Amino acid sequence: MRSLVWFRADLRCADHTALHAASRVSTRGVVALFTICPDQWREHDWSDVRVDLLRRTLIDTSRSLWKRRIPLLIETVDRFADVPARLLEVMRRHECEALYMNAEYEINERRRDDAATTTVRGAGFAVHTCTDQVVLAPGAVQTGKGDFYSVFTPFRKSWIARVESGGVPAPLPAPKKQDDPGIAPDEVPERIAGFEADPPAAAHWPAGEREASKRLDRFIEHAIADYKDRRDRPAVDGTSTLSPYLAIGAISPRRCLHAAWRANGESLSGDGGAATWISELVWREFYRHVLVGFPRVCMHRAFRPETEAVGWREADEDFEAWCAGRTGFPIVDAAMRQLHETGWMHNRLRMIVSMFLTKDLLIDWRRGERHFMRHLVDGDLASNNGGWQWSASTGTDAAPYFRIFNPFSQSRRFDPDGAFIRRYVPELASLDAKAIHDPSALAPPERSTLDYPAPIVDHAKGRARAIKAFERIRTA
Ligand SMILES: Cc1cc2nc3c(=O)[nH]c(=O)nc-3n(C[C@H](O)[C@H](O)[C@H](O)COP(=O)(O)OP(=O)(O)OC[C@H]3O[C@@H](n4cnc5c(N)ncnc54)[C@H](O)[C@@H]3O)c2cc1C
Known part of the structure; x- marks a missing residue:
């Protein structure tokens, strides 16, 4: 019996539940498959840096599988809906009688996997879904x-x-070397349509x-x-x-x-x-x-339905300033610039900037969630959505709507000497450890020499506005 192991968000050989299970029982060996779905990935807001890391990791995974004489085949289809038919075609082409995969939990991924299971079982083959993620x-x-x-x-x-x-x-061991199946691995493409190859942030993330x-x-x-x-x-x-x-x-x-x-x-x-x-x-x-x-959270909906009524502001200019790291709040700006330079942001900063967007600026958490997904190297629907809904007070276990971080106090507490701000906001590098957290408090002559914006919102007023917006839905 030969099996097809369908790789997705599990690009490794060691401790891979589906690969391990398939290798143990497949007397005629294992063939591996990865499906590239550029349109679907774009629709899911995957970032260039994430797709680039994935592509480079595929090269590593393919080499490592081939050392064990497991060929990694690569099929490109635009959307998840096209996957089941292509899977079946690959199984037939290479005489595979069983499909192994590790479960994924996002709603579109689950629908894709259900459809694939129905198609493959319908053709008389076995399907095994393992817990791995x-x-x-x-x-x-x-x-x-x-x-x-x-x-x-x-x-x-x-x-x-x-x-x-x-x-x-x-952890489970990687599979042993199998007999050469007479099937060559596919080349990993040098770029994936619609995604930038080698984006600058990729240098921070060696693959494999x-x-x-x-x-x-x-x-x-x-x-x-x-x-x-x-x-x-x-x-x-x-x-x-x-x-x-x-x-x-x-x-x-x-x-x-x-x-x-x-x-x-x-x-x-x-x-x-x-x-x-x-x-x-x-x-x-x-x-x-x-x-x-609670699959509604996969569909851009709040975990707490009543918070759908919050009167979020459109405020495009404020949103753009937040995205660009030009809000006049140094810790927020340093964090947003870290995101754009490296594709990653420290957890404390993710909490600060998401609370700033949703409370100080009263901008819909979904806009921030999407911006994160489009730039994060670790973009992950579950954790990103959970983090955003926590900060916006719309989610499970969410921060109470009246407990709003003061970005200046957070900055003094967690970056006391301003070292992080200095690294990402060089225009403030000359300021001392006290002034760097809030340059707007400097005397006007000194402030005017800085190429740095004044705060786009008054924190106390923004805070009061957010509390009012949440109290309005409570009384309604
Ligand atoms: C608004 C917001 C958005 C976020 N978006 C993402 C995202 O898209 N992808 C993502 O992986 N994490 C996300 N997080 C969670 C967290 O910020 C990152 O997992 C963490 O910063 C990653 O750095 P690390 O690997 O050094 O974490 P470590 O501190 O070393 O933690 C180890 C691992 O635990 C997990 N983890 C840590 N903190 C959290 C958390 N709060 N929630 C869920 N898992 C956690 C991660 O897998 C992490 O790699 C988000 C948090 C917030 C507040």
Whole structure:
């Protein structure tokens, strides 16, 4: 029996559930397939830098599979709707009798996979869908009433109890070398239609499974112990920067969890650095669970339906200033410039800029969510949507609408000497650690020498306006 393993957001050989399962039972070997869907990816707002990382990772995955004599075939179809027929064609062409894939949880991906399953089964072949993108499949832990959790803390408790009761899963090995199937791997295209090849931010993200492993090992060895104290400091390398690799599956969440569990004395609980990092991995699981339990969040709708009535402002000029990193709030501008230069933004800054957009500027979270997706190298519908709806007070577990960050205080607290601002807003580099957080407070002669805008909003007034907008829907 020969199997087709359909690769998607799981571009690696080690600890790949579907590949491992297929390799064990396929007596005539395994063939791998990746489908490139440029139109659909554009519709999903995938960024140039994310697609570029994916393309370079495909080259790495293809080499690594071929060392095991597993050929990676590449098919390009514009949209997900075209995938099922093409899959079946590939299966027939290469005499595959079973299809293996790892489950994905976004609504369009689920519809695509359902259609593929129906088509392939309809032709008399077997289909096996494995859990891989998460440690526990969405819905595996539920509330006492049998519902999906909508609050993180009880979800986390149940999740940890469940994982501990079954034992923290050890990563699966990569498959062994198989006999040459007589099928050559396809060339990975040099560019993907509609996406920029080699965008400048790509230089920050070396591709491949080995790079992802190296980042994990380095983080575990040097940074996890201090993660709790350093993770909120954007000027410091205190976090793992694994999110781009998790987003395309160059590393598995099980591998990350297992390494952190060991670093935490073989426990998932506690309040040190490793336990705090484990909680972040659980946030990632939580938002996938929310995607499945409450699929409206995949369709640009608020988790809390009543917040659809918030009177968001159009304010195109303010939105453009936010996108361009020209709001006059140095920490916000530094963060937005980090996003554009590197394709990544520190978590604390994602919270600051998303709250600034949705509260200080009262601009619809969906515009910010989309801008992030179009620029992030780690763009991930579940976590991005979860983060935006948290900041906008429209989501699960959301920040209460009246608790609004003051961007200047956040800046003083998390970038106390202004090192991060200096790196990304060079026009403020000469200011001292006090003035750099709010140059608008400088005396007029000094202020006028800076090529830097005045704040586009008065924080106190913006805050009051947002609270009023939320109170209006409460009383309505
Ligand atoms: C508005 C907003 C938008 C976001 N958009 C994305 C996104 O598109 N893609 C994405 O991967 N993360 C997103 N996040 C979550 C978080 O900011 C990033 O995962 C984190 O900054 C990645 O850096 P790291 O890998 O160094 O994280 P670490 O601190 O090292 O954490 C390890 C891993 O845990 C997961 N994780 C950490 N924090 C969170 C979180 N709050 N929610 C969900 N998972 C988390 C990530 O997979 C991360 O790689 C968003 C957060 C906010 C507030």
